[in-house]
Amino acid sequence: MSAQAGTTPTATATATATTATTPATTTMDADVLIIGSGAGGATTAAELAEAGLDVLIVEEGEWVEQGAVVPFSLEQMDRQYRAGGVTVALGLPSIAYTEGRCAGGGTEVNSGLYWRPPGDVLQRWRDEFRIADFDPDELLSIADEVEREISVSTMPGSYTQPSDVLRRGADTLGWRNGEIPRWMKYPAHAPGGERQSMTLTYLPRAMRAGARMATGCRIDGLVRSGGTAISADTTLTDGRRGSITFRHVFVCGGAIQSPALLQRSGVRGHIGKTLAVHPTVKLAARFTDELNVPDDVPVHQVKEFAPHLSFGGSASNPGLVALSLLDQWPTFQHAITEWRKISVYYAAITSEGLGRVRSFPRMKDPVVTYGLTHRDRELLRSGLGRLALLMLEAGAVEVYPSFKGAPSVKSRRDLATMQHAFAATRASVMTVHLCSTVPMGELPGRTGANSFGLVHGCNNIYVNDASLLPTAPGVNPQASVMAFAIRNARRFVASGGRHA
Amino acid sequence: MFSRSLKVGTTTTQRTGGDAISQLRFHLLMRQVPALPVVGSFAERLLAIDLPDLAPAKRREVIGFIAHRVDSLPSFTRFGVLFLGYIFRGMVAVPGGWSVARILMKLPLPLVAEYPRLIRSLGFAYVWEHWPDTTTTGASLEKAA
Numbered sequence: 001m002s003a004q005a006g007t008t009p010t011a012t013a014t015a016t017a018t019t020a021t022t023p024a025t026t027t028m029d030a031d032v033l034i035i036g037s038g039a040g041g042a043t044t045a046a047e048l049a050e051a052g053l054d055v056l057i058v059e060e061g062e063w064v065e066q067g068a069v070v071p072f073s074l075e076q077m078d079r080q081y082r083a084g085g086v087t088v089a090l091g092l093p094s095i096a097y098t099e100g101r102c103a104g105g106g107t108e109v110n111s112g113l114y115w116r117p118p119g120d121v122l123q124r125w126r127d128e129f130r131i132a133d134f135d136p137d138e139l140l141s142i143a144d145e146v147e148r149e150i151s152v153s154t155m156p157g158s159y160t161q162p163s164d165v166l167r168r169g170a171d172t173l174g175w176r177n178g179e180i181p182r183w184m185k186y187p188a189h190a191p192g193g194e195r196q197s198m199t200l201t202y203l204p205r206a207m208r209a210g211a212r213m214a215t216g217c218r219i220d221g222l223v224r225s226g227g228t229a230i231s232a233d234t235t236l237t238d239g240r241r242g243s244i245t246f247r248h249v250f251v252c253g254g255a256i257q258s259p260a261l262l263q264r265s266g267v268r269g270h271i272g273k274t275l276a277v278h279p280t281v282k283l284a285a286r287f288t289d290e291l292n293v294p295d296d297v298p299v300h301q302v303k304e305f306a307p308h309l310s311f312g313g314s315a316s317n318p319g320l321v322a323l324s325l326l327d328q329w330p331t332f333q334h335a336i337t338e339w340r341k342i343s344v345y346y347a348a349i350t351s352e353g354l355g356r357v358r359s360f361p362r363m364k365d366p367v368v369t370y371g372l373t374h375r376d377r378e379l380l381r382s383g384l385g386r387l388a389l390l391m392l393e394a395g396a397v398e399v400y401p402s403f404k405g406a407p408s409v410k411s412r413r414d415l416a417t418m419q420h421a422f423a424a425t426r427a428s429v430m431t432v433h434l435c436s437t438v439p440m441g442e443l444p445g446r447t448g449a450n451s452f453g454l455v456h457g458c459n460n461i462y463v464n465d466a467s468l469l470p471t472a473p474g475v476n477p478q479a480s481v482m483a484f485a486i487r488n489a490r491r492f493v494a495s496g497g498r499h500a
Numbered sequence: 501m502f503s504r505s506l507k508v509g510t511t512t513t514q515r516t517g518g519d520a521i522s523q524l525r526f527h528l529l530m531r532q533v534p535a536l537p538v539v540g541s542f543a544e545r546l547l548a549i550d551l552p553d554l555a556p557a558k559r560r561e562v563i564g565f566i567a568h569r570v571d572s573l574p575s576f577t578r579f580g581v582l583f584l585g586y587i588f589r590g591m592v593a594v595p596g597g598w599s600v601a602r603i604l605m606k607l608p609l610p611l612v613a614e615y616p617r618l619i620r621s622l623g624f625a626y627v628w629e630h631w632p633d634t635t636t637t638g639a640s641l642e643k644a645a
Contacts, residue, residue, distance in 0.1 A: 319629030365574035
């Protein structure tokens with residue numbers, strides 16, 4: 001594999017620049033094209049660029065400096081989320097989900113909570129999906145590196161009050177809980193923390209090693225000759241069409257966009273058929289004192305019933321508090337004027353259901369569907385009940401579950417009524433963890449890519465993002481995504497791009 | 501358009517003469533209809549009921565935001581929302597139609613029930629993010645005091 005550059009592109013990133021804008025030219029080329037700049041794409045780019053390869057990263061969204069927008073605000077959703085954060089997997093109920101669409105992808109907009117891939121999950125993936133040459137210890141060793149690079153650390157000083165609510169309630173009930181570390185630095189000038197997302201870590205690292213990056217550049221489809229992709233059709237933000245030629249392509253657009261691009265490009269196989277998510281239901285809890293933190297999320301999670309059920313805290317700016325009350329607005333509306341005393345919490349489940357991502361001719365965006373199983377619905381019911389109990393034990397004076405027809409919960413006596421009234425079809429179900437649409441491994445019929453991300457039936461199209469995770473891991477998947485992406489990138493370099 | 505013998509994805513195969521026309525037709529159908537005229541009157545009616553004391557200027561701003569968000573929805577979702585938007589707009593426009601719309605909104609109809617929920621969600625999120633001291637009727641807390 002050569003490491004030389006092709007024709008000189010005018011993506012604005014140079015060997016020393018560590019930011020990017022929309023390219024001035026519509027025609028570019030590279031040895032390796034990386035589509036997407038999130039947890040998978042950024043780590044892949046850094047590994048390949050540092051190995052001396054000519055790397056071009058393209059990102060559909062814009063580069064937004066940290067601090068330029070208020071976290072979890074509507075402005076952030078406009079600038080850094082796909083479709084302004086209004087995306088949905090159709091079903092009964094439909095499940096709202098969000099995708100980052102900016103330089104750094106989801107790492108720029110999520111909670112930053114870090115979970116190592118659980119050892120038992122890694123072994124199950126290896127055995128059930130026949131992932132070859134896969135040593136869980138090797139992956140955990142890569143996780144060590146990642147943790148150093150993105151400064152995974154616990155919070156100095158005292159916890160925020162919404163976070164302490166989770167700890168207090170769980171401690172009272174004797175439920176297992178703890179602080180989840182985040183990819184954060186806590187310098188003196190930013191005591192609330194400075195997120196060590198991809199735009200501050202792996203993307204600058206890739207660009208220092210010579211990678212170029214173009215933002216505002218959507219990949220419409222890959223042009224293939226048999227099993228080999230030779231170029232990508234692009235549309236820039238200003239509407240200009242163009243193309244990028246390459247020798248290898250890594251598709252790292254996330255679990256929705258990666259399979260959608262492959263489908264638009266005519267790639268067949270087990271692509272987009274097994275979307276896995278962690279569905280969540282929410283409630284708002286009102287306390288006697290003001291505790292709301294509009295621009296941050298609690299760092300505690302309750303894992304007593306993990307991996308099936310976990311509890312944590314959500315972003316709770318006043319707009320989001322209003323949303324959590326909306327399903328039962330006629331009876332819950334009085335609470336909105338006291339939003340400073342309210343924080344929003346979630347119960348997340350590991351789902352047995354599955355979803356699909358389907359691209360249709362002439363449609364720019366894929367159609368996403370998801371079906372919850374009976375067990376999932378019951379788990380959501382039980383989860384919401386237990387979460388409400390936890391809130392009461394933590395001192396909540398009133399709890400407002402987010403489903404149509406919900407009663408407010410003021411004491412333990414109300415819990416049975418609430419659980420009886422719950423139906424998943426009337427709830428505001430959402431998720432932020434999407435994965436498994438191109439599962440990796442050698443098991444025929446259940447995997448879309450081989451054990452290192454090479455798409456089955458293709459010679460030079462790789463997937464290297466959350467799509468590869470064989471199932472939902474039961475914890476925040478970002479650490480797993482980064483560790484697998486680095487493993488696969490290293491294998492690619494070691495094999496000279498010939499591990500088909 | 502491609503003279504080389506390439507196996508190309510659906511996006512690239514569309515770039516032929518006949519397909520270009522149907523693509524244009526589809527584009528007109530999917531993207532060229534601005535959301536504001538379709539969802540505006542329905543959003544205004546919902547806001548007037550939910551937040552009757554919201555100042556007219558604020559209400560216009562909220563409706564503009566809702567339309568902007570509908571315009572940026574993924575293509576399939578946007579198509580569905582605009583389709584329902586036309587139906588609800590029609591109901592708002594005819595005498596007695598709003599009563600029918602209210603009944604429809606209360607029925608547990610998949611997708612149909614999602615439409616007013618989406619409009620409300622966008623509106624409420626905007627109102628309380630931008631004017632957090634808003635009362636349950638939409639008035640400003642300071643003004644109410």
